[in-house]
Amino acid sequence: MRENPHLEFQRLPSxxxxxxxxxxxxxxxxxxxTHNRLFDTLADLKASIRxxxxxxxxxxxxxxxxxxxxxKRKTSK
Structure with a gap:
């Protein structure tokens, strides 16, 4: 950072x-x-995704x- 004063350090959320x-x-x-669904086979899951x-x-x-x-921003109350 000392060598490049124009750079700025910013922390990002993980x-x-x-x-x-x-x-x-x-x-x-x-x-x-897939929400609230149970698939009997992998083929059924793939068909739902397709x-x-x-x-x-x-x-x-x-x-x-x-x-x-x-x-959308979450607002705290």
């Missing part, structure tokens, strides 16, 4: 999925494909808004 845009999509995909991906392919505007949108 894990912050809310700041990673693709994490919002993965969360929606997991909810749609169906969910096909759904999101049909509604690309929703995916785009998830990825491009700003994360």
């Amino acid at each position: 894990y912050s999925p809310q700041l990673n845009p693709i994490e919002r999509f993965w969360k929606k995909l997991r909810r749609r494909a 169906a969910s991906l096909c759904y999101f392919q049909a509604v690309r505007h929703k995916v785009k808004s998830l990825i491009e949108g700003r994360p």
Whole structure:
């Protein structure tokens, strides 16, 4: 830092999925494909994931808004 005074040190959170845009999509995909469901076989799980991906392919505007949108801030009370 002394050698490069123009550099600035910033601490980053160890894990912050809310700041990673693709994490919002993965969360929606997991909810749609697997939430509260028990799969008898791996093939059933794969079929559910494929169906969910096909759904999101049909509604690309929703995916785009998830990825491009700003994360919601949690407010403390």
